Amino acid sequence: MLGFLDDVFDIRWRHKLPIPIIACIPLLIVYYSERGATDVVVPIPLRWLLGTLINLGPLYYVYMSLLSTFCTNSINILAGINGSEVSQAVVIAVSVILNDLLYLPWAFGFRIPLPIHVTDGVKVGGVWSAGMAYGSRILVERHLFSLYFMLPLLGVCLGFMYHNWYPARAFPGDTLCYVTGMAFAVVGIQAHFSKTLLLFFLPQIFNFVLSCPQLFGLVPCPRHRVPRYDPETQLLHPSRAEFKDKRPTALATLVLRVFSALGLVQLEFDERSGEVARTTNLTILNVFLLRLGPMREDSLTKVLIATQVCGSLVAFFVRYGLAGLVYDGNRR
Incomplete structure (x- = not known):
């Protein structure tokens, strides 16, 4: 119920x-x-x-x-x-x-x-x-x-x-x-x-x-973190979360860099500040797509x-x- x-x-x-x-x-x-x-x-x-x-x-x-x-x-x-x-x-x-x-x-x-x-x-x-x-x-x-x-x-x-x-x-x-x-x-x-x-x-x-x-707010968490669907190819790609409203904290940056070094996420950095601007969503489904391809x-x-x-x-x-x-x- x-x-x-x-x-x-x-x-x-x-x-x-x-x-x-x-x-x-x-x-x-x-x-x-x-x-x-x-x-x-x-x-x-x-x-x-x-x-x-x-x-x-x-x-x-x-x-x-x-x-x-x-x-x-x-x-x-x-x-x-x-x-x-x-x-x-x-x-x-x-x-x-x-x-x-x-x-x-x-x-x-x-x-x-x-x-x-x-x-x-x-x-x-x-x-x-x-x-x-x-x-x-x-x-x-x-x-x-x-x-x-x-x-x-x-x-x-x-x-x-x-x-x-x-x-x-x-x-x-x-x-x-x-x-x-x-x-x-x-x-x-x-x-x-x-x-x-x-x-x-x-x-x-x-x-x-x-x-x-x-889940605990260090990284922006969209309502749905499902993989991104491409209607033209009918393939799934890793979905992403963006730091729009707030800058990443030092702890969030450290965690994301560790995950990136382990091959679990893909990061994009702001050209001006050098801070993390976007990251693939932190789910095992996105890891599969990141490591195995769409x-x-x-x-x-x-x-x-x-x-x-x-x-x-x-x-x-x-x-x-x-x-x-x-x-x-x-x-x-």
């Missing part, structure tokens, strides 16, 4: 950012009513200082509300071309589903008996297969819960993607971004794999960090999908290949 109201009334960014915090209040209440843990496992290198577990208390609820805000808005700011929003949701949903399947009893195709014991009033053990749950009924139930959300979400997104692909006949608006982002936040929080979930958002994290100078809209969406898939592959490698260096056992 909040996403729909955003589409109807065209809410400004400064008012739009807190909306997911309001929307996640019922989620936090459910988490609290189910005696949700607020303990965090400390990485092995820091345990000499902080111990094995640290209780964040109310700060953990602040973290969960910020996670909900990030999941919704990170998809929303990586948007503007046909298929971009829904394709992100599809790849992330598939990644979460694959992660869930690793924890189901039949994950590795055979079953082994495990001793039954009681943990927090719940029976753990019995006859389970050698999946990543390692005999934990709680882990299996958590990832089944996640599947109950992700499978319908994936089906809806695939159906919508058919109509939203270039040339689109339907558009997602903020409604789809809020629905998908909050769905990911719900399963990440309620199924207790929020850190793994964030790994599936690596392209969105990069895009958010890149966008921060514009391309058709559907081609740019395919590049975004490929990037999202590569990000998920890196996430699985980090989660199941490198996590053992800083966490022991199956802790997440």
